[in-house]
Amino acid sequence: MSTDLYTKIYNFLVNAEEKHITAGSVIYQGIEENPQISQIELRTIIERAVSFANNNNNRGSSRYTTLLEIFPEFEISYKTVCSLRDIGAVKTREEDTITPDKIRKNIIELKGKLKKNTTSLYQHLYSDINNITISELSWKDPLASQVISDDSRLVQQLPGHLRHTFMKPVRQMVPTALPLIVQRKCDEFVSTFIENRVFDLPQKLLHDGMWKETDIELSYTAKRILDTLSDSWNNPVFGSEFVESLNEGTYVTNVIVPAVRATLKDLPLGKSTFITSSERQSSASANRRGVGRSGKRPDVMFVMKHGGKYYELLYIECSRLFCTTKKEIDDGVKLWRECNDGLYWTRKSCKPDKDEFGIVGIQVAGNKLLLNVLIRDMSDIHHYYHLYETDIPVQQSNPSIVSEFVKSLLILRNIMIVNMTLLYNASLPRSARHIEDSTTIKSPLNRIIILEAENTKVKATLTITRSNARSKIDLLEQRIIILETEITNLKKENAEIPELRKKFAEVEAENAKVKAESLREVKTRERIEKTMLELDGCLYHKSLSMK
Structure with a gap:
């Protein structure tokens, strides 16, 4: 049993929010860690983890029951x-794994190369x-793929001079020291570095x-x-060779x-502004979706910290x-929704000038750049404008395309400078009553996810119900078979009763006849015995008279 996987699943069961604990989420923990794990092994690990995790929960509690519900599903x-x-x-x-047979073959081939x-x-x-147990190697071990790593026990345990020989390529690839001029450049950079400090906007x-x-x-x-x-x-x-x-x-x-x-x-503002390009979660989108929900992740954002x-x-x-x-249509929809969320998010904390301040959205669709902005007018109505469109000169292009591209980005910079001053000098909301929530309609995808989750749960319940019903049906069918056997036997017995009664009557009649004959014989024997007694008496008297 994988100790690391067990620990991961156990920690998930103990630390995750209860609403996130389902059979699917727990199984995903295992398959994500080890895509090759068998269903039986994964279930064994989960059963053990659930058993120990439930030791921390009160029997009958909601979390205790939630963990137990993993198994039927x-x-x-x-x-x-x-x-x-x-x-x-x-x-x-998931990685391309190798089978135990392939590992064994690789080790044999490696030994053959070394022996030569x-x-x-x-x-x-x-x-x-030769002293390594091949069965203990897995696809994660470099040696299983005929790779000898310098941090392996195999190399670490080499005698000093042999390890020195093994590490020769490292010494040849890595120069021992930086040139002095480069070192001086580094020292000079550190000593003369001036941090971009925050300064007042105009x-x-x-x-x-x-x-x-x-x-x-x-x-x-x-x-x-x-x-x-x-x-x-x-x-x-x-x-053009790689564009598609x-x-x-x-x-x-x-x-x-x-x-x-x-x-x-x-x-302006130096380190108080930054660009994120790692699909950072949008705080504005997360706020609109509500507590505990993840926000959208734009490809790039420009963020300003203020107050x-x-x-x-x-x-x-x-x-x-x-x-x-x-893709172009979908990204266009996603972009204006993000801008709408962003403007509401901004106005929760401050009130930049209407008809002036706006959230900028850039859509890159192939080699096209589309510059957009969303603003609020004096009537609190949001307007979304397509400001500028140009080609992106990814490869060498004519000067007109290049100048248009540069112009579009300079427009972006110009808008950012104005918007930053508007935000920096914005008034604060006077009352929490004036804080608005985003009007962005929830994406149907959320509903789809909910329905899919509900559908999965219903299917699981249906499976359990069917399983229980199947068990009951099996028991009833077994009972029916037993009853049908008993009925058949009884019918056979009932069919034999008239014959038995006839035989019984015949036996009774014969028995009565035998009894009658026996009675006659008894009476005859009694008469004979009586006669013999009488004869004996006569003979006795006769013998007395003769004397």
């Missing part, structure tokens, strides 16, 4: 989780591998169709953006995020470089 939940894993709906740590080399190192390794700015920075400042930003294009233009992965197979992550990491970072670099709260001022949704129509 185990079979159908196991099939469901495996099916979801197979179609890619849930992710596991007559050096002391290889002969020593060959001898040590007075509140407004959107008036004018650039908020000087031409020189804008040219510096443009230069940074162009430098990021230089990197992608020299990267063959963005060529290129994944979203590569596109976002190598093109979109560098361009956005270059655009928003050196904005102890983090405000999400920019959302970016990206596709692959080769974008489908459905």
Whole structure:
């Protein structure tokens, strides 16, 4: 039994919220950790973990009952989780594993290779591998795949001079020290580093169709953006050969995020603003969904901290470089919903100017960039605008496309500068009564998830009911068989009764006849005995008279 897996499941049963503990969630813990585990072994581990976890719960309590409900639902939940894993709906740590036979074959081949080399190192390794129990190796062990790792016991236990020989490639690949000039550069960087400190924003700015920075400042930003294009233009992965197979992550990491970072670099407030590109959960979306619910995860966000709260001022949704129509439509819907949540989230804590402050959304659909903004007007109505659209010059393009791309990002920077001043100088809400909740309609997906969970539970209940009914039916069928056998025997017995009665009458008649004959014989014998007694008496008297 896997101790690590048992510990993981036990900790989940003890620490997870009760509403998250189901047969499916527990089974997923096991399959995620070890995709190759058998159903029987997993059930054994779960049974043991539940038994020990329930020692912490009062018998009959809600949590105690919840843990016990895992077992009736185990079979159908196991099939469901495996099916979801197979179609890619849930992710596991599955790797291509190797069978015990393959491991044994690999070790034999490795020993053959080592034996051919007559050096002391290889002969020593060959001898040590001979002492290894192959059955104890798993697919996770490098040695099982004919890989000898320097941190393995096999190498660690080598004599000093042999280990020195084994580690020779490391000494050849890793220079012993940095050049002095590089070391001085590092020292100079640390000693002269000046932290981006928070400083006051300029007075509140407004959107008036004018650039908020000087031409020189804008040219510096443009230069940074162009430098990021230089990197992608020299990267063959963005060529026509790979465009259809290129994944979203590569596109976002190598093109979109560098361009956005270059655009928003050196904005006011220093370390109080940051860009997140790791699909960080949106606080605004999570707040709208409610306590305990996960929020949406935009591909990129620009966040500003002010007054102890983090405000999400920019959302970016990206596709692959080769974008489908459905993906473009879905991301467009997701983006305006995120912007709507973001504006409500902002206005829960402060009241930036209406008709001015807005949440920006950028959609990257293939090689198109669409710049959007959502604002609130003086009547508290939200407006969503498509501000600008341009091509993204992923590969070398003509100057007009490049300048349009740079312009779109400079517009983004200009909007961010104004919005940050509006937020920084915004008034606070006067009463909790004026705090609004987001109007964003819950996605049907939530309802689908709820219905699917309910459907799974109903199926599990139905399975249990069917199982119980089947057991009762089996018992009834067995009882019917017994009763039918008894009925058959009784019918046979009933069929034999008239014959028995006839025989009994005959026997009775014969018996009566025998009794009558016996009675006559008795009477005859009595008469004979009486006659003999009388004769004996006569003879006795006659003998007396003769004397």
